[in-house]
Amino acid sequence: MIPAPFDYIRPASVEDACRVLADAETAGDEVKVLAGGQSLLPLLRLRLAYPSALVDLGRLPELRGVADRGDHVYIGALTTHDEVMRSGVVREHVPLVALATATVADPAVRHRGTFGGSMAHADPAGDLPAVALALDCVFVVRSSDGEREIPAAEFFVDYLEPALEPGEVLLGVRVPKLGSGWGFHYEKFHRTAQAWATVGVAAAVRRGDGGTIEEARIGLTNMGPTPVRARVTEVALRGVAPSPSGSNGSDPLRDACAQADAGTSPPADLHARPDYRRHLARVLTRRAVGAALG
Amino acid sequence: MTEQLDAGLVAGRIAESGQVSEPSAEREMGRARRRKEDARLVTGRTMWTDNIQLPGMLYVAFLRSPMAHARITGVDVSAARSLPGVVAAYSGRDLAEEQGSLPCAWPVTEDIVIPDHPPMAVDEVRYPGEAVACVVATDRYRAADALEAIAVDYEPLDPVLDMTEALAEGAPKVHEAGNRAFTWKFAGGDIDAAFRDAPVVIDRAYVQQRLIPTAMEPRAVVATTDGDGFTLYSATQIPHVLRVMLAMTTGIPEHKLRVVAPDVGGGFGSKLQVTAEEVLALLLARRLGRPVKWTESRSEGNLTVHHGRDQLQRIAVAADRDGRIRGVRVELLADMGAYLMLVTPGVPLLGAFMYNGIYKMDAYDFTCTGVFTTKMPTDAYRGAGRPEATFAIERAVDELAHELGMDPVEVRRRNWITREEFPYTTIAGLTYDSGDYEAATEKALAMFGYDGLRAEQADRRERHDPVQLGIGVSTYTEMCGLAPSRVLGSLSYGAGGWEHAAVRLLPTGKVEVVTGTSPHGQGHETAWSQIAADALGVPFEDVSVLHGDTSVAHRGMDTYGSRSLVVGGVAVLAACEKVKERARELAAHLMEASADDVEFDGGRFRVRGTDEGRTIQELALAAFAAHDLPGGFEPRLDAEATFDPDNFSFPHGTHLCAVEVDTETGRCAIRSYVAVDDVGSVVNPLIVEGQVHGGIAQGVGQALFEEAVHDADGNLVTTTMADYLIPSAADLPEFTTDRTETPATSNPLGVKGVGEAGTIASTPAVVNAIADALRPYGVRDVRMPCTPERIWRALAEAEVTVPAQSRAAVPSTSEIAPEGGAR
Amino acid sequence: MPRITVSVDGVTYEEEVEPRLLLVHLLRDRLGKTGTPVGCDTGNCGACTVTLDGRSAKSCSVLAVQADGSEVVTVEGLARDGRWHPMQEAFHAEHALQCGYCTPGMIMAAIDLLRDDPDPSEEAVRRGLEGNLCRCTGYTNIVRAVRRAAAEMSRVPHERAPGAAEGREAAAS
Structure with missing residues (x-):
């Protein structure tokens, strides 16, 4: 058409x-x-x-590129997915972004599609908003009145609705470096390779010296009109000592992830009804956390 | 003095030109020739219909109904007409007098209801996407814009979406005559006796979901007139059928209508149709006196290319305790959609003779009712009726095996026709000419590693592995090569099933093969060249194949139903034989021998027992020069032949599929897939393998991914490729294929059809594997497509309690929203 | 109307275009480059894949104005002096096409894939081609063809096609 x-x-x-x-x-x-x-x-x-x-912002070089800014990585809004996932800085300091970006659409789309474009599109089925939420990214926007910063928790207002005011342009995103001891994983569940995520789970998990989980950040894709943090599970995971599943029939990780869908309002569409999405969120969160722990 | 164009002079130049090849004794049959077609396709030098540009060409766009069922109370195209670049705009009312009715060529019963089918809706729309108005503009952008200026008033009517409800008393009607199109029955043997006191009866209901064929090339049409005659270029599988049908529909005399199928990007049955857009393009070209082009968008195509399958099946198998099948009873509801298109009602009949599969039995009973709904009409889609039949019987036989505690292969072995029993007349009255189910099955089992996989399956079950292994078996046959005109006539089909070929020997000894088949990806140019090269003893490279243009290939029945090789390829061989007989007569004359003493070998005609001979190229030149011909011999070697076989073609094979089902998420992944097909003798194994691969992929698509979904109002939800999911490379495994070769006895090449076999075989193989994986959980069936959600739900609702770690959580009923609800 | 300059298969064109004109329609309807077909309207099928400044792109999802100043290579620009690109050869050799409608896009996507991974595994080929749909082949022979081309190209590097320059590197801001 x-x-x-x-x-x-x-x-x-x-x-x-x-x-x-x-x-x-x-x-x-x-x-x-x-x-x-x-x-x-x-x-x-x-x-x-x-x-x-x-x-068309596509010809503005100042919106494009990745920079190491000490405590965070700055990703220009017009940086393509392909550039993001290949960036050494991204892979070293904010690997969850690279992992999730590699699952976006397909190679040709990743050559053209941009990091900021995906964020500003605010599609809860997109893979990157949940990552931004999990990592507490900060969105830097500018209007004729000047620059302002929007935390991820406030950026995704509703379905396809970012917190951009008319006249505002997304300049880039600050992705905090989480420091050492963190493991990451993006678990995407979709019906075919190029289908949108039925549900996705972005997980960042920090393990303490004793092996127990000290901190977890979980962002959920396509579990509501906006990306969602699985806060109940984040709390439940604290202090959990992951043990190999099945050794004595118990699985503390599974138990901790049993309410991963709490507080979500998953949509009903062609690919899944809400109860199935809730179930997937629980199973996939367990898997994402397990994979992030390595 | 001007050089005289002397035939002898020309002939002499030809002989010395280096153009004339030596004959070739190389055997082409069975040779993995790379395709001649590829040169233009890999370089982009193709002629898709949308590539055609003609001087003064205009572009057509159709306004389509946003409702499944509504009365049209007004259409106003005046605002569209006044927009820049717009040449014309019409409503259905404007065209009502001349547009005629789209044809149905298969009135399966005497009392069938065949509603009038205007190409553009006039008073009522009966499916979403039905054309209600059109715009003709100077470019495709302006045409698209002008559609938005057309105002249509609709008075909504009740949609008719469910077949069972459609047949109920008082249901809203699609057509005045009611929602039942026909009921067709067929029986063999004493079905009551077979079921009476049967120790085992497997009684199952299966849903053949509605599919969207999704050829990669969207449809496109170019129509042009010189003021006298018309030429229609169309992305069609059936230029010849189309010509005669369009002549009847539009009133354009048949000899004034040329139909061309240029390069056509796949069909799978979806381009076996006489479409509204083809008729309307001709009418618009006639009205406007200018060439017009219409190219479909994908979302338009998902709505309005005919859909496939959509049947509700009830199958009952009666058997003895030892596994012997006594009889099979089948009741079908087949969704016709809103109208009967070219072969819509015949599709279930093509399956009617296949529910007995490869098995012997005492009785068979089949009833099918065609039902109108307010959906896009269904029609042929790869396999057309036979995938549905094969699915039902192969699923049911697996269930029988389970019921009896037998291995599914063993149950099949106890029932199939053994190799000694061919030719075998089945309970459905077909005579299978040849086959060797034992050989194909043994080969497949060995390649698959069947016993090892069964052992692994047992181990995973034992361990309660959350990822379970399932093994699916499908031993199929099918009737194809739509041919015997006599049989098609007895089934009330409106045409014959013969095929035509002409072979021309050019002065330089090169060969043109003209075929009535109309390839759209199959590789006829290559395979027909191989047949002709073998038959005539000329080099493969010296043959070209002409097709797809009614002014070049004037007779033909086109390409569908895996018929091209077994009918059209054999016609090529028959025409070559006639050429050879003419060449033999000429050779005998030139060598002053009796024709009976002239033998042909490797392209050379020799007098038996001597060294004297003439090559076929020399004879072509001699016929062209015509200086020395036998008395009464017309100066040509060319010949044509029309072939109408006595029987269908019955390829068969054994497909084995191993799936891994993640019982926590419901995801199913194919781990390995082995197919051993017997398509008789093989002309080109490369092409055969490709057909099998692609066929399997489409059958897997039905099993796992594809479904046309309508919402409660009857609107199609799966209008784009983001919603109607066809598998990518990342969603499929490598297919392992091999063959056994049991030549057909019904044609001189010994060949059987291969185009649909993979699709027919693979769907039940995959679903049987899923059912096999889930049986310990008490799951009896999963509806297609077996999506993760459906598998999860089947597990959650199953009866058997399994250990907690592999048990899916039971969904809370309060959250079960209707499927397909929009976000 | 915006005026754009775009190089297609080594030829520079200057065109006035409506802003909404899709790159694929510029190629097909204006420049006669009909080797690149259109298969869908959502960017899913990949039939229209070309390289744009050296990297694969779906030309139905790019506006012609966005390609201003860019180099486009289509399937028609791959052969050198009548000699096919190894990927074209491999598709032919492995019977990796039937109707051929997806083939131009599939070949362009496959060439792009090998730029990143000159010796891809079967799995890598399948994942790398996830944005290109084929309805005829079941992909088995396409995978074989891509790996065959990879082997051939590692043996004899094909002369670089015009516009197939290295993708623009991300500049740190």
């Missing part, structure tokens, strides 16, 4: 982009920001969106 007509604006700078977006807001025009376009173009082709203009 074929998109409806729209104007195309290629701002020369971020300031320029913010001005364009602000003007559009004033004029009441519905403009959309174009990053890699891998989610937006299918929507336009199916005529599920009718923007009056696209503001």
